[in-house]
Amino acid sequence: MDNHTLTITDNRTQKSYEVPISHGTIRAMDLRQIKTGPEDFGLMTYDPAFMNTASCQSAITYLDGDAGILRYRGYPIEQLAEKCTFLEVAYLLLNGELPTSDQLDEWNCRVMRHTMLHENVRKFMDGFHHDAHPMGMLISTVAALSTFYPDVRNIADARCRRKQIVRLIGKMPTLAAFSYRHRLGRPYVYPDPDLSYTQNYMNMLWRKTEPKYAANPVLSRALEVLFILHADHEQNCSTSTMRAVGSSNADPFSTTAAAIAALSGPLHGGANEEVLRMLDEVGSKEHIPAFIEQVKEGKRKLMGFGHRVYKNYDPRARIIKQVAEEVFEVTGRNPRIDIALELEKIALSDEYFIKRKLYPNVDFYSGIIYQAMGFTPDQFTVLFGIPRTVGWLAQWEEMMLDPERKIARPRQIYTGADKRDFVPITLRSVHDRELVGA
Numbered sequence: 001m002d003n004h005t006l007t008i009t010d011n012r013t014q015k016s017y018e019v020p021i022s023h024g025t026i027r028a029m030d031l032r033q034i035k036t037g038p039e040d041f042g043l044m045t046y047d048p049a050f051m052n053t054a055s056c057q058s059a060i061t062y063l064d065g066d067a068g069i070l071r072y073r074g075y076p077i078e079q080l081a082e083k084c085t086f087l088e089v090a091y092l093l094l095n096g097e098l099p100t101s102d103q104l105d106e107w108n109c110r111v112m113r114h115t116m117l118h119e120n121v122r123k124f125m126d127g128f129h130h131d132a133h134p135m136g137m138l139i140s141t142v143a144a145l146s147t148f149y150p151d152v153r154n155i156a157d158a159r160c161r162r163k164q165i166v167r168l169i170g171k172m173p174t175l176a177a178f179s180y181r182h183r184l185g186r187p188y189v190y191p192d193p194d195l196s197y198t199q200n201y202m203n204m205l206w207r208k209t210e211p212k213y214a215a216n217p218v219l220s221r222a223l224e225v226l227f228i229l230h231a232d233h234e235q236n237c238s239t240s241t242m243r244a245v246g247s248s249n250a251d252p253f254s255t256t257a258a259a260i261a262a263l264s265g266p267l268h269g270g271a272n273e274e275v276l277r278m279l280d281e282v283g284s285k286e287h288i289p290a291f292i293e294q295v296k297e298g299k300r301k302l303m304g305f306g307h308r309v310y311k312n313y314d315p316r317a318r319i320i321k322q323v324a325e326e327v328f329e330v331t332g333r334n335p336r337i338d339i340a341l342e343l344e345k346i347a348l349s350d351e352y353f354i355k356r357k358l359y360p361n362v363d364f365y366s367g368i369i370y371q372a373m374g375f376t377p378d379q380f381t382v383l384f385g386i387p388r389t390v391g392w393l394a395q396w397e398e399m400m401l402d403p404e405r406k407i408a409r410p411r412q413i414y415t416g417a418d419k420r421d422f423v424p425i426t427l428r429s430v431h432d433r434e435l436v437g438a
C-alpha cells in the first residue's frame with residue numbers, strides 16, 4: 001500500500017491496521033474493522049455538528065476558509081459577481097460550465113416561463129395572518145407546491161428532475177413577492193417575463209399602477225450581485241439538510257422546503273435579520289464599546305460575525321460592502337452602515353475576536369443594503385433563500401447522481417438507561433426529570 005495510509009494500533013488488542021488516506025480523509029467505514037473481538041460492532045467516529053466530517057464529494061463549490069476563497073465550479077466569486085447575471089451563474093452551478101450566448105438566452109426563457117403560480121396558491125397565501133413571518137410562508141408554500149405537480153415525485157427521470165428545478169427557480173421570486181405584498185395588504189403583481197429575473201422580482205414587489213415596471217438599473221444590478229453571492233456555499237446547514245432529506249427520495253419541492261426551514265435559523269440565514277436588530281439595539285457608535293463587552297462576556301453574539309469555515313474575511317462580505325455604497329447612491333445612506341463599519345473596526349482589533357478568528361460573514365452587511373432598498377428585516381432571509389434555491393437544487397441533483405448515494409442515516413452513542421423491566425403504574429415513584437413546559 002502506498003504511503004498515503006494511516007497506521008492505527010489498537011492498544012486494547014495490540015493489533016495494527018492500515019487505512020488508506022484519500023483527499024485528506026479516511027473512510028469512517030474503514031474503522032469498523034477495528035474490534036476487540038468478534039462480538040464487537042467495531043469503531044465509529046463521533047463528530048457532533050460534523051465539525052470534522054466530509055459528508056460527500058462535490059464538484060460545485062470550493063471554499064478555502066483560511067485563505068477566504070470561494071469559487072463556483074472553479075471560477076472565483078469576485079469575477080462572477082462582477083461579470084455575470086444571476087441566471088448565468090445558476091446555469092454554471094447546475095451544468096458545470098458557463099453558457100454560450102444562445103444557451104443563456106434559452107435558459108433565461110425557460111426560467112422566466114415558469115414564474116407563474118397556480119391560482120390556488122394565492123388562496124393558500126391569503127390564509128396567512130397579515131403579520132406571518134415570510135420564512136414561515138415560504139416554507140409552507142414551497143411544500144404546498146409539491147401537491148400541484150403529480151410528476152414531482154418522478155425523481156429518477158433526468159428530464160423530470162430538470163423540469164422541477166426550473167419550476168422552483170422560476171417560482172421562488174413570485175412566492176417571495178406574494179408574501180411581501182400579502183403582509184402589506186397590497187394586491188399581488190403577476191410576473192412579467194419580458195423583464196430579467198431580478199427586475200421581474202422588483203416588479204412583483206413594488207409595481208403600483210404603472211402599466212410597465214421600470215426597475216432602477218443600479219438596484220437590479222445590486223440584487224443580481226447579492227443573488228450571485230448567496231447562490232451556493234458547499235455543505236452548509238441548509239444544503240446538508242437538502243441532501244439528507246433528498247437522500248430518502250423525497251420530492252425536490254418538499255426537500256427544498258426543509259432546506260428553507262434550516263436556513264431560517266438565526267445562526268444560519270436568519271442572521272442577516274438579527275444583524276439589523278442588533279444594530280438598532282446598539283443605536284450609536286458611542287454604545288459600541290459596551291456592546292462589545294457584553295459579547296466578550298458571552299452574554300450575546302456579534303451577529304453577522306464568525307463562520308464554521310471562514311477563519312478569514314468572508315469574500316462575500318467584502319463585495320457586499322462595495323455594493324452597499326453603490327446602492328446608497330440611489331437610496332440614500334443607511335446610517336446603520338456607519339455603526340456596522342465601526343463595529344467591524346473595533347472587533348477586528350480586539351483580542352477576543354482575533355483569537356477566535358471571527359470576521360464579518362455574508363450576513364453582516366447584506367441586511368443594511370436590503371433595508372435601504374425598502375425591505376423589512378423579516379424579508380431578509382427570504383432574499384437569501386431565493387438564490388440559495390439554485391445551490392440547493394444543484395447539490396440535490398449532484399447527490400441524486402452520486403454512485404455512492406444512500407439514505408442518510410447516522411448512528412449515535414447511546415447514553416440512556418440499561419435494560420429494565422416494566423413498572424406497573426401503582427408502583428411507580430415520582431421522578432424529577434419531568435420536562436418543564438407549557
Ligand code: SDX
Binds near residue numbers: 268300302305
Ligand atoms: C451563514 O456554513 C455556511 O457556509 C453558512 C453560510 C452560507 O452561505 O450558507 O455562510 C451562511 O450561516 C453565515 C453565518 C451566519 N450566522 C451568524 O452570523 C450568527 C453569529 N455567528 C455564530 O453563531 C457562529 O460564528 C457560527 C454559527 C456562524 C459558527 O459557529 P461555530 O463554527 O459552531 O463556532 P462556535 O460557536 O463553536 O464559536 C467558536 C468560538 C466560541 O467561543 P469560545 O467557546 O471558544 O469562548 O467563537 C465564539 C464562540 O462563543 N463565537 C462568537 C461568535 N461566533 C463564534 N462570539 C461572539 N459572536 C459571534 N458571532
